[in-house]
Structures are given as structure tokens and as C-alpha cells.
Amino acid sequence: MNDRRRVNGPPGGTRPPVFQSGLQSSNPSDRPRRQRQPAELRKIFLKTGLIPSASGSAYLEFEPSASLAANRSNPKSMIPPSSALKLTCTVHGPKPLPRSAAYSPNLVLTTHVKYAPFAARRRKGHVRDSSERDLGVHLETALRGAIIAERWPKSGLDITITILEAEDDRWWGEPPDSHDASWGIMNVLAGCITAASAAIADARIDCLDLVAGGVAAITEDVGASHSGSGRLMLDTDPAEHASILSACVVAYMPARDEITELWLKGDSSKAVLDDGDSRQGHDALIDGAVDAARGSYSVLSEAVKESILNAVAHA
Amino acid sequence: MATSLPSVAIPGQRLGSVAAYAAGPGTHIQQANIYASIAGPVVVDPAPPKTQSKSTLRVSRVIPAPSRGTLSGTSQKPRYNTLPAIDSIVLARVTRVQKRQATVSILVVLDESAANSDPSKSASDNDNVASILTSAANPENHSNTDELRFQALIRKEDVRAVEKDRVVMDEMFRVGDIVRGSVISLGDQSFYYLTTARNDLGVVMARSDAGNMMFPASWKEMRDPVTGVGEPRKVARPF
Numbered sequence: 001m002n003d004r005r006r007v008n009g010p011p012g013g014t015r016p017p018v019f020q021s022g023l024q025s026s027n028p029s030d031r032p033r034r035q036r037q038p039a040e041l042r043k044i045f046l047k048t049g050l051i052p053s054a055s056g057s058a059y060l061e062f063e064p065s066a067s068l069a070a071n072r073s074n075p076k077s078m079i080p081p082s083s084a085l086k087l088t089c090t091v092h093g094p095k096p097l098p099r100s101a102a103y104s105p106n107l108v109l110t111t112h113v114k115y116a117p118f119a120a121r122r123r124k125g126h127v128r129d130s131s132e133r134d135l136g137v138h139l140e141t142a143l144r145g146a147i148i149a150e151r152w153p154k155s156g157l158d159i160t161i162t163i164l165e166a167e168d169d170r171w172w173g174e175p176p177d178s179h180d181a182s183w184g185i186m187n188v189l190a191g192c193i194t195a196a197s198a199a200i201a202d203a204r205i206d207c208l209d210l211v212a213g214g215v216a217a218i219t220e221d222v223g224a225s226h227s228g229s230g231r232l233m234l235d236t237d238p239a240e241h242a243s244i245l246s247a248c249v250v251a252y253m254p255a256r257d258e259i260t261e262l263w264l265k266g267d268s269s270k271a272v273l274d275d276g277d278s279r280q281g282h283d284a285l286i287d288g289a290v291d292a293a294r295g296s297y298s299v300l301s302e303a304v305k306e307s308i309l310n311a312v313a314h315a
Numbered sequence: 316m317a318t319s320l321p322s323v324a325i326p327g328q329r330l331g332s333v334a335a336y337a338a339g340p341g342t343h344i345q346q347a348n349i350y351a352s353i354a355g356p357v358v359v360d361p362a363p364p365k366t367q368s369k370s371t372l373r374v375s376r377v378i379p380a381p382s383r384g385t386l387s388g389t390s391q392k393p394r395y396n397t398l399p400a401i402d403s404i405v406l407a408r409v410t411r412v413q414k415r416q417a418t419v420s421i422l423v424v425l426d427e428s429a430a431n432s433d434p435s436k437s438a439s440d441n442d443n444v445a446s447i448l449t450s451a452a453n454p455e456n457h458s459n460t461d462e463l464r465f466q467a468l469i470r471k472e473d474v475r476a477v478e479k480d481r482v483v484m485d486e487m488f489r490v491g492d493i494v495r496g497s498v499i500s501l502g503d504q505s506f507y508y509l510t511t512a513r514n515d516l517g518v519v520m521a522r523s524d525a526g527n528m529m530f531p532a533s534w535k536e537m538r539d540p541v542t543g544v545g546e547p548r549k550v551a552r553p554f
Contacts, residue, residue, distance in 0.1 A: 209327030
């Protein structure tokens with residue numbers, strides 16, 4: 001559905017046009033390569049309490065991949081080789097339910113995830129599309145298990161996430177249909193979960209634990225010595241991998257060792273694990289995602305602690 | 316079991332065992348341990364002496380001010396997301412007066428812990444009603460439409476404790492008055508229920524027909540200082 005009340009931008013991509021002559025850099029050897037260890041995460045920036053009018057808020061940013069930094073110092077193309085996640089989360093409430101709503105003895109959670117029109121290489125409209133609604137439902141599931149809803153009767157909590165820069169689904173130099181699934185959305189969801197948990201803690205809503213999001217994927221790199229085998233990678237940047245076989249997002253509560261949301265996509269049977277590792281592919285994938293979530297939890301807990309210590313210092 | 320308590324806690328952080336403490340607000344119990352459920356300073360409320368009860372462990376929503384200001388009216392603590400609960404004292408603005416009931420919208424839920432610990436201060440919050448209502452630290456003030464505030468009803472029989480059947484709502488409240496009330500029920504889907512049937516509850520701020528701020532003259536009358544005209548109200552005890 002098109003929004004006719006606003007002057008919309010062009011429906012297509014907003015990146016600068018790429019002419020064929022400029023595309024000589026788009027040969028496969030220029031594909032950004034993962035320079036991290038398989039179990040090494042990107043750095044995360046997370047800060048709470050940036051939006052004064054909201055009862056809680058958080059801003060999250062992933063460190064751009066090393067390939068992006070290299071491209072900036074030595075640009076081969078006007079198009080950055082990959083993008084890094086940036087998003088803001090606001091929490092409004094607890095506030096009264098609308099008059100039409102039925103009595104609820106619990107907190108009613110509503111989640112909205114919206115891409116900024118310029119967030120992805122393909123421009124997004126002002127109306128939420130199905131992938132954004134899907135993200136909202138996944139996020140709600142992830143948070144519902146962590147919030148102690150019965151402490152807030154008759155009230156609603158609105159969680160709004162604006163994605164300022166989304167992860168790419170694939171490297172831009174590839175033909176548009178070369179990947180079968182949108183892998184970037186899984187990184188986005190993991191970021192949403194971590195940021196929303198920080199914002200909820202900032203709003204002082206009772207929670208069982210902080211929930212952290214983590215992503216792991218089984219990837220197959222073109223030109224790898226052992227083709228046809230998948231390697232387990234944590235916190236994958238989809239632009240850095242020619243082929244992602246399967247990926248998994250978890251929302252994980254470390255203090256209780258519980259998973260509140262699990263999203264697994266693709267074929268995890270081709271995973272090649274270390275010798276002596278007898279796990280199934282999907283087990284290894286979920287364990288990897290939990291490890292990634294533990295990593296982002298360390299940032300999350302520090303951010304929440306820092307905000308409360310700042311508040312105490314300025315009281 | 317003498318583990319030291321952290322000064323601040325984050326959600327999911329283990330604070331102590333239920334054998335040593337009782338769980339207070341801002342905590343929850345999981346497998347016989349007390350865990351923090353909000354981020355904030357950890358406070359131990361010692362058990363009342365000569366009782367068998369354990370001291371209560373809670374995580375405060377309020378950041379404690381390091382030094383109390385001498386002006387009690389200006390040193391307002393920020394309040395966070397307090398929901399009206401049964402017996403909590405609220406300040407509300409009258410939005411509609413009908414024959415059987417008055418509709419009010421709740422502006423502030425007063426901090427009951429402060430009121431309980433120091434009764435001399437709670438009695439004097441008449442003086443700083445204005446500062447409570449205008450304090451920018453109140454997140455409630457950011458929601459400046461009635462749709463975003465919790466609505467409540469004061470039924471005719473809950474206005475005062477005596478002569479309940481002689482109550483005329485028009486002589487108790489006017490639209491725009493600020494009322495101090497106590498929550499008696501969470502009510503139905505849309506309204507809380509308040510009572511003003513106590514001496515310290517009722518109208519605390521009101522404007523006259525002429526538009527001047529009135530002062531309380533008796534338990535049932537407020538007077539305009541400029542014109543000298545009195546108007547009937549259910550007045551809260553001013554001190």
C-alpha cells in the first residue's frame with residue numbers, strides 16, 4: 001500500500017548510480033572478507049536514556065566491519081562494501097490502555113519495528129511492510145518472556161524501534177537474486193532485542209533478567225579449500241560471506257540460562273564441526289547463537305550499570 | 316551466608332537468599348534466591364525490632380539524593396512509573412462532575428514510602444502541591460493529555476464519611492480542581508475508584524468563578540482572597 005499523503009522518495013534504491021564502467025571493482029575478489037575469528041564478535045556501542053521524553057530509551061550501534069574501514073581509507077568504489085547496524089529504541093509507558101481495550105490484569109506489550117526509509121539499500125516506505133511486522137512479532141515474543149507483566153495491571157507498554165542503518169542481506173556486488181533469504185534481518189532482530197532490553201531496564205519495568213540477542217550462522221565461502229562444508233561463525237556480517245547455509249537468532253537470559261526466542265533458518269545439516277564434536281548442526285548453531293548473546297550481554301549489563309551509576313552520581 | 320550486597324543492581328542479578336532476607340519491591344524470587352528485577356540502588360530495610368521477620372531487600376526506583384536540600388519544596392526526587400495501587404494517595408484533576416460521580420484524571424501518585432516514614436513531611440505536602448505538579452522530574456507531566464493519564468471516578472458515596480446521602484456533587488468538586496484522593500479499587504477496564512472520605516483528602520487547589528486561586532476556609536468551603544466570595548468544596552485538611 002502506498003502512502004499518498006506524503007511526498008515519498010523514489011521507491012527504488014537511494015545509493016548513487018553504479019555504471020558498468022565503474023563496476024570493474026565488483027569482481028568477486030573484492031568481496032569483503034571476514035577478518036575476525038569465527039567466534040569473535042563485532043564491537044557494540046550501547047547507551048541508554050538518550051531520549052528525554054520517553055520513559056526509557058537506548059541506542060545501539062555495531063562496529064563497522066574491518067572491510068568498511070579499509071574501504072574508507074582506500075576507496076575503490078563509492079559504495080561501502082558493507083553496512084553496520086544502527087538503531088534506536090524508545091519505551092513509552094506504563095500508560096493507560098485505550099478506552100476500547102478490555103480489562104487486563106497484566107502489562108500489555110506492543111512492539112513496533114520500523115526501518116527508516118534510508119536504512120537499507122532498498123528504500124522502505126512509511127507504512128510498515130510485512131518484514132517489519134514480522135520483526136515486531138519476534139521482538140514481542142523475545143521480551144514477553146522476560147517482563148514480569150503482572151506487576152503492571154491495567155497498563156500498556158509501547159516499544160518502538162527505528163532502524164537507522166540495517167545490515168545488508170548480501171554483498172552489493174552480487175546479482176540481486178543470488179541469495180535465497182534475507183539474512184540481514186536476523187542481525188537486525190538480535191540488535192533490536194539487546195537495545196529493547198536496555199531501554200526497558202532504563203524505564204524501570206520489572207524484568208526477570210536482561211535479554212540479549214545473538215546470531216550465529218553456518219557459512220560456506222567460495223574458494224575455501226574444503227568446498228561443500230559449512231563453518232560455524234558468530235555474529236556474521238552477510239556481506240562478508242558468499243553463501244550462508246543457515247542462521248539462528250536467540251534471545252537469551254544469561255542469569256537464568258533460558259531462551260525466550262529462537263529463530264532458525266536454512267539448512268544446518270552441512271555444518272562441519274571440530275573433531276570430537278558430536279553435536280548436530282542445529283545444536284551447534286543454537287549454542288553458537290547463545291555464545292554470541294552472552295557476548296552482547298556483557299555490553300548490555302555494562303550499559304545498564306553505567307546508566308544507573310551515572311544517575312546515582314548526579315542525584 | 317554473609318555475602319556482601321552490591322550497591323546497585325541490574326535486572327537478573329542475584330542479591331541474596333530467601334533464608335536471609337525477605338523480597339521487597341523491585342525484586343523477584345527464583346529457586347530460593349532473591350534476584351533484582353529492575354536496575355537501581357539496593358536498599359535493605361531493617362526488620363522492625365522485637366519481631367521474628369527478616370529484613371527486607373528491595374531495589375529502589377528512586378535515586379537517593381546525597382544531601383537533603385533545606386528547602387523541602389524545591390528538592391523533588393524524580394519519580395519513576397508509579398502505578399496507582401490500592402491505598403496509594405494520588406493527586407488528580409477533576410475533568411467532569413456528574414450527579415452521581417466525578418471523573419478525574421490522575422496526575423501524580425505520591426510516594427508512599429516517604430509519606431510513611433516521615434508523617435510530618437506528608438502532612439505538609441499541601442505546601443508543595445504546586446511544585447509536585449510542575450516538577451519536570453515527574454514523567455507524568457510529559458503526558459499532557461487526559462488520554463495518556465489514568466482515569467478515575469469519585470462516586471457520590473465515596474466523597475465523605477458522614478451524611479453520605481446528602482452529598483451534592485456540584486457542591487463538592489468543580490472541573491479543574493486538584494483533588495487528593497486515596498485509591499480504593501483498581502476498578503474496571505477504564506476507571507480507577509478514588510475516595511475522599513477522610514479529613515486529609517479532598518480538594519487541595521481550586522480556582523473561584525472569578526479565576527483566582529482560593530484558600531480553604533472550612534472543611535466545606537474555600538474562599539476567593541480578592542472578591543471574598545466563598546464556594547462550597549469538599550476541602551482537604553490543609554495541615
